[in-house]
Amino acid sequence: MSVVNAIVEIFQESGFMSLSWQNWVMILVSFGLLYLAIVKKFEPLLLLPIAFGMLLVNIYPDIMADPLMMSSYEGTVDPNAHWYDAGVLRLIYAGVKSSIFPCLIFMAVGAMTDFGPLLANPMSLLLGAAAQLGIYVAFMIAILSGGLPFFDGFTAKEAASIAIIGGADGPTAIWLTSQLAPHLLGPIAVAAYSYMALIPLIQPPIMKLLTTKKEREIKMDQLRTVSKAEKIIFPIVVTVLCVLILPSVAPLLGMLMLGNLFRESGVTDRLSDTAQNALCNIVTILLGVTVGATAEGKTFLDLKTIAIIIIGLLAFAFSTAGGVLFAKLLNVITRGKINPLIGSAGVSAVPMAARVSQVEGRKYNPSNFLLMHAMGPNVAGVIGSAVAAGFLLMTFGK
Amino acid sequence: MFNIILALANKRDIPIGEAVNISVTGIVVVMLVLALLAVLVLLLSKGIRAVESAAKKRNGKKADSESAEAKPAEPSKPVGTALPESASAGDLDLYNVDEKTAAVIMAIVSNESGIPLNRLLFKSIKAIEK
Numbered sequence: 001m002s003v004v005n006a007i008v009e010i011f012q013e014s015g016f017m018s019l020s021w022q023n024w025v026m027i028l029v030s031f032g033l034l035y036l037a038i039v040k041k042f043e044p045l046l047l048l049p050i051a052f053g054m055l056l057v058n059i060y061p062d063i064m065a066d067p068l069m070m071s072s073y074e075g076t077v078d079p080n081a082h083w084y085d086a087g088v089l090r091l092i093y094a095g096v097k098s099s100i101f102p103c104l105i106f107m108a109v110g111a112m113t114d115f116g117p118l119l120a121n122p123m124s125l126l127l128g129a130a131a132q133l134g135i136y137v138a139f140m141i142a143i144l145s146g147g148l149p150f151f152d153g154f155t156a157k158e159a160a161s162i163a164i165i166g167g168a169d170g171p172t173a174i175w176l177t178s179q180l181a182p183h184l185l186g187p188i189a190v191a192a193y194s195y196m197a198l199i200p201l202i203q204p205p206i207m208k209l210l211t212t213k214k215e216r217e218i219k220m221d222q223l224r225t226v227s228k229a230e231k232i233i234f235p236i237v238v239t240v241l242c243v244l245i246l247p248s249v250a251p252l253l254g255m256l257m258l259g260n261l262f263r264e265s266g267v268t269d270r271l272s273d274t275a276q277n278a279l280c281n282i283v284t285i286l287l288g289v290t291v292g293a294t295a296e297g298k299t300f301l302d303l304k305t306i307a308i309i310i311i312g313l314l315a316f317a318f319s320t321a322g323g324v325l326f327a328k329l330l331n332v333i334t335r336g337k338i339n340p341l342i343g344s345a346g347v348s349a350v351p352m353a354a355r356v357s358q359v360e361g362r363k364y365n366p367s368n369f370l371l372m373h374a375m376g377p378n379v380a381g382v383i384g385s386a387v388a389a390g391f392l393l394m395t396f397g398k
Numbered sequence: 399m400f401n402i403i404l405a406l407a408n409k410r411d412i413p414i415g416e417a418v419n420i421s422v423t424g425i426v427v428v429m430l431v432l433a434l435l436a437v438l439v440l441l442l443s444k445g446i447r448a449v450e451s452a453a454k455k456r457n458g459k460k461a462d463s464e465s466a467e468a469k470p471a472e473p474s475k476p477v478g479t480a481l482p483e484s485a486s487a488g489d490l491d492l493y494n495v496d497e498k499t500a501a502v503i504m505a506i507v508s509n510e511s512g513i514p515l516n517r518l519l520f521k522s523i524k525a526i527e528k
Contacts, residue, residue: 119443122436129425129432136421143417156412229446237438245431380432387431391424 015059022297023058030055030292036197043197043352046170046288050193053089053292063087064293070094093290096185097178101287102171103255108280109171109382110235110259111272113350117376119230120223123330123338124346128380131346132388133322134166138315139392145307154304157181160392162308165192166315167385168199168347174291175252176389180396186294187305191312193291196349202313203320203344203356210324211340215331216364218339220373231264242387248397249390256382319347323377345374348381491522 011017033051037044057064067081070090084091095101118124142162146153154162161177161184173192177185195202208216235257243250262272294300327343341361345353357374412420492500500523508515 119439122439122443125432125436125439126429129429132428133425136425139424140417140421143412143414156417159417226443227446227450229450230443233442233446234439237442238435241435241438242431245434246427383435384428384432388424388428391427395420395424 026297049288050292053289057293102175107255107259110256111275124376127346127377128384130326131323134315134319137318139163165312168349246390346377354378493524
């Protein structure tokens with residue numbers, strides 16, 4: 001064999017020859033996301049592993065190979081294959097498919113969340129509910145999109161999975177989609193996390209559009225101090241009430257509240273520390289990389305993905321609008337005591353959305369400090385999106 | 399328009415009317431659950447704060463009554479023979495000071511402080527060189 005032949009053979013077997021144009025496009029997309037994560041610092045803890053998983057799977061698609069068709073929707077079963085013949089990321093992906101990772105992330109979120117601002121102002125819960133409006137608007141848009149020419153549209157289960165992007169809660173979106181429309185997990189997870197990272201760009205124009213300068217300048221009273229007993233009883237009450245009303249919400253909400261009880265009980269500091277740090281970091285890495293790895297060019301780049309990206313953006317916009325408009329209503333009812341800017345924080349995305357309210361509030365009144373007021377609707381949004389997901393699962397999960 | 403609606407009706411696995419119904423029900427369910435939670439949190443907070451303030455008041459009253467009931471501690475009995483008011487206890491070292499001057503200084507300190515001499519303890523009196 002001549003040296004030239006050897007070089008030609010290596011080249012023919014390399015990725016340069018085997019990759020499709022879709023893979024190359026996705027590699028470029030992953031570079032864009034890596035840029036946003038590293039340079040622009042948009043949710044880097046999530047976006048970086050997602051982007052790298054996307055890069056890996058598009059350079060070497062077999063890293064997500066599934067010879068037993070354990071969780072793939074295209075391809076053929078290899079009867080001689082063993083479970084360990086699957087691609088390494090496909091094996092890790094079992095944690096997403098089984099909903100273990102989203103639930104563990106929720107436990108970590110619970111351990112990191114202080115529900116104090118919400119307990120100090122229970123009205124925040126209503127803002128967290130109103131900011132789920134985008135979910136149901138997106139559901140309708142997804143259903144109606146079938147009316148477009150040259151587009152097949154979405155089934156009801158697919159529409160429900162796309163709609164949950166409006167909850168602005170990555171783990172909830174993954175949890176619901178993995179049960180209703182697992183074949184859409186890649187585009188939905190990527191859209192959900194990307195939009196969460198882009199919240200500082202998406203929300204401010206909507207907040208400005210729906211509020212007056214006078215409303216944006218409203219200074220809110222300081223929140224009362226919440227006792228330890230209230231903080232301990234809260235996760236228990238939420239679990240009992242919500243799970244009794246919507247049993248399907250138990251895995252997500254149960255884990256969220258367990259994590260919070262670790263934090264507030266004061267007797268499980270080690271568990272709380274593990275949930276907040278080590279466990280959260282480990283699961284974030286595994287979840288991020290494998291979710292990114294579901295975005296393989298050949299299956300990812302189609303009309304449905306583009307539709308999901310557009311509907312997801314609309315869902316975010318309507319959720320923000322829902323929260324702001326309801327906050328305006330509360331402002332009227334309370335005679336000017338609520339700054340409507342805190343309503344946008346009801347879309348979950350803790351604490352990014354609350355920070356956006358704070359930054360926008362200070363733009364119009366430098367002495368205003370809205371962060372703690374916005375944290376109430378923000379954490380209420382986590383509960384609200386979990387309840388919305390539970391409702392959709394209850395409706396379509398049969 | 400009619401064609402679009404017909405096309406939608408044919409392509410969808412749920413009728414549009416049902417989709418609207420699900421959307422409206424969905425947002426109402428979320429609002430209701432969270433409103434219920436808000437009411438519960440409100441009641442719970444009030445209950446806990448009432449219990450806590452009652453406990454505080456009870457503890458406060460108990461502490462007051464305990465302090466009122468408690469008899470003042472009896473002063474400890476002096477051990478040994480009591481000193482006369484004009485006498486001072488302990489050994490006193492004098493440095494470049496005669497006894498008469500030392501006695502005057504001790505009397506002035508007792509007079510100025512209002513403490514009888516027998517309750518004062520002088521360790522040393524030293525003349526400072528100019």
